[in-house]
Amino acid sequence: MKRFTKLFLSGASVALMAQAANAQQALPQQTDxxxxxxxxxxxxxxxxxxxxxxxxxxxxxxLDGFSIPTLTAARIYEGQSRGVDGESNVLSFEKLLPYVALSKTYTHDSQVADSAPTATAMTTGVKSLNGTIGVTQKVTLENCASQKGAEAESIFELAEKAGLSTGIISTARITHATPAAAYAHTAFRDWESDATLSEEAKQNGCKDIAAQLIDWSAGNGFEVVLGGGRSNFLPESAADPEAADKTGARKDGRNLVDEWKAKYNDGAYVWNKTEFDAVDAEKTEHLFGLFERSHMQYEADRAKDKGGEPSLAEMTGKAIDVLSKNKEGFVLMVEAGRIDHAHHAGNAARALADTVAAAQALQVAYDKVNPQETLIVLTADHSHTMTINGYPKRNNPILGIAGTGDDKKPYTTLSYANGPGAKLDEPRPDLTNVDTTDLDFLQPALVPLGESETHGGDDVAIFAAGPWAHLFRGVVEQNLIYHVMAYASQLPSRVKAETTGAVK
Incomplete structure (x- = not known):
């Protein structure tokens, strides 16, 4: 049950409020x-x-790829979807998380980041190289030998050592860059299963990311793991439960799902929504869910999935129910991974729908915890190149037409600097009779990149509430996020107390 603390105003605050009100009594616009x-x-x-x-x-x-334009567009999109004014609409985290800062997302070696080192910055407190996870900048990309001694301990490892519960949730593969930063240490983010390890990595004994998750030695392991990426945990000899004509990806013969089941006789493994819904959080100490062979469905397509998948909000709620049983507390990561994928595809509609789904998950999380003792941080790993442009009138559909260019052709409010929305050697398309609000419509782009739009290098927002959330202010380095979380939770000192036998 959520607990509320009554807010008492200081005498100084009351005085300031009175002064502000009195100063404005004579203004003619006071009734506006x-x-x-x-x-x-x-x-x-x-x-x-x-x-x-x-x-x-x-x-x-x-929120992977959650740029400032994505925030604004999602706010309008969600409001318009409900039939209310989109421009003045407020998403859950805008209302519930009052402290805001800007995060600088550059990495040790790049102006524009990928998800691996940016997630590492947030979970370990260091900036590293594009393409690497859970290691410092001393590593060499795709060189297994170089990662020895360059591992960076994550806040999840600290939490497990201190006796807290831990969980990771993602709508992407659970071995993908962002969730992997909670537990993995690797010189190359694509080493998600043993099938993708390089010969050098095999010779030097590096483990793939899926194996690192199952073999994770921190505490008693994650209490909750929910996401996609089932094929990385199953051997080639095992048929996928959702697609009988498909098998696992592993070549080493290990069935990591079976290994997890053998490790946790107090746990539940699920792969579809029916099994997920049947899990009794009160009786379940460990929960492992892999709902797709690869990434989970976009929110806009989730209802079409034949196996059935829980929403990000449902996974978040169930995870907190399991984790909250630990009186010491918990650390949880929730990744809305597919915002990024929709942007890469130049498909703003799906990106916005997944952003709204993340806002719903935030609301569920806030309602399930005591906000006075829970630090909640919502941010992005990096941005994308989508922009909001033109001079569309108030209440114009955010996925609609903004105006007409000098070439007499309409242009959309949302567009990308590069990506699949531009075609090589083709003129700008005429959108006069095109439904730009269609779910599958790809927004126009300036530079043709047929396979994938790129990330953006601009700052992203940090929203926060709870203990020490006020430390998020101004323009900050992205790796400060880890340091604030560690300071607020006192995890380094709690680990020391645990290892020395001191009373907590």
Missing amino acids: SYFVSAQQELFSKLAEQPNTGRAKNVILFV
């Missing part, structure tokens, strides 16, 4: 609705008091 709402927002901010208690729980939401 915009003026009044902004005044109320001021009073709300004056009433805020920083929370400096210890964070029992930490929840990190990573």
Whole structure:
């Protein structure tokens, strides 16, 4: 049950509010609705008091590819989908997470990042190289030998050592870059199964990412793992439960699902929504769910999946139910991984739908915890090249037409700097009779990149609430996220106390 703490205003805050109200009494615009709402927002901010208690729980939401334009467009999209004013709409995290900062996403070797080192920055506190996970910048890309001694301990490893519960959720493969940063140490993010390991990696004894998850030695392992990527855990000899004509990807003969089951006799392994819904969180100490051979479905397509998949919100709720049984607390990562994939495809509609699904998951998480003792951080690993442009009128469909160019052809409000939406040696398409709001429509792009749009290098937002969330302010380095989470939860000192036998 959610617990609330009554907010008491300091005398100084009350005085400031009174001064602000008195100063504005004579203004002619004082009855204007915009003026009044902004005044109320001021009073709300004056009433805020920083929370400096210890964070029992930490929840990190990573919306993969969640750029500032994606935020604005998703806000409008969600409002318009409900038939209300999109421009003034408020997504859950905008309302619930009051502290905001900008995160610089460059990596040790690149102006524009990929998900592997940016997730590593957030989970370990260091900036590393594009393509690497859970290691410092001392590693050499795709060189297994170089990662020895360059491993960086994640906040999840710290949490397990301190006796907390841990969980990771992703709509991407659970071995993909962002969730893998919670547990893996690798010189190359594509080493997701033994089938993709290089000869050098095999010779030097490097483990693939899926094997690292099952063999993870921190504490008693993750209490919750939910996502896609089933094929990386099954051998070539094993038929996939959802597609009998498909098999696993592993060439070493290991069935990692069976190994997990043997390891946790108090656990439940599930691969579809029916099995997931049947899990009793009160009776389940470990939960492992792999709902697709590769990535899970986009939110807009989830209902069509024949095996059935839980939503990101449902996975988040179930995970917290399992994790909350630990009186010491928990650390949880929730990744909305497919926002990124939709942007790569130049498909804004699916990117926005998955962003809205992430906002719904945030609401579920907030409702299930005590916000006074839970640090919640929502951010992105990197941005994308989508932009909002033109001069569309208020309430114009965000997926619609913004205006007409000098070539007399309509152009859309949303477009990309590069990607599949541009065709080599073809003129700009005439969208006069095209339904640009269709789910499958690809937004126009400037530079033709037939296979995939690229990431963007601009700063991304950090939203936060709970203990020490006020430390997120201004423009910060991305790896500060780890340091704030570790400081707020006091995990380094708690690990020391655990290992020395000191009383917690």
